Amino acid sequence: ASARIITIAGVEYLDGAIQDVTTRKIAEKERRDAEERWRATFEAVSDCVFVKDIAGRYVLCNRAMSELLGVATSEIIGKTDDDIFGPEVGAAVKASDAEVLTGKDYEGENRLWLRGREYYFHVVKTPMRGSGGGVGGICGVARDITKKRINDARERAMAVVSNYAAAFSSESELLASIIPELADLFGFPSAALLLPAGDDGEAVKVLRFD
Numbered sequence: 001a002s003a004r005i006i007t008i009a010g011v012e013y014l015d016g017a018i019q020d021v022t023t024r025k026i027a028e029k030e031r032r033d034a035e036e037r038w039r040a041t042f043e044a045v046s047d048c049v050f051v052k053d054i055a056g057r058y059v060l061c062n063r064a065m066s067e068l069l070g071v072a073t074s075e076i077i078g079k080t081d082d083d084i085f086g087p088e089v090g091a092a093v094k095a096s097d098a099e100v101l102t103g104k105d106y107e108g109e110n111r112l113w114l115r116g117r118e119y120y121f122h123v124v125k126t127p128m129r130g131s132g133g134g135v136g137g138i139c140g141v142a143r144d145i146t147k148k149r150i151n152d153a154r155e156r157a158m159a160v161v162s163n164y165a166a167a168f169s170s171e172s173e174l175l176a177s178i179i180p181e182l183a184d185l186f187g188f189p190s191a192a193l194l195l196p197a198g199d200d201g202e203a204v205k206v207l208r209f210d
Contacts, residue, residue: 048143107124108122124140
């Protein structure tokens, strides 16, 4: 509303206009409420959610991501994957980001070492488009699937053990055949190991995990 005081024949009058802004106020409140709900959901999601600009700098990330990295959100914003994970990981991430910046969706599995521990993530990234239709950034979600990978590997290992156990008559033969396959299955390094001589008097060379 706007008003002014005018004087006519010595009498003061209030001259003005009243504008109904109810609709605008309601719209503003609905927008604020929607933003608050979005922010609450964004922060509550257990998956890592992030947004990057076209230069690969993080402009937004949720609490799950900052907790996983063990740093405050403010230490992530403005940085690239090179800054956070190092050049080797950064190069791999930039390759998939480049694909997304051409307008394509990306879905894949990434492996990371964080604070001395190995993690596996299922990652989905999609281009963010501006009002003109051009790609202006990347929105991504990374789900920690490390436990699932371990459980799947354990089940496959049990299947391998069962299959080999039925095929070999001696423990040394079983170990000599099964350990290399288990090392490959779990992705562990291995070293040569000589087992005690078997019934035939010969040492059996097998592999063990380090």
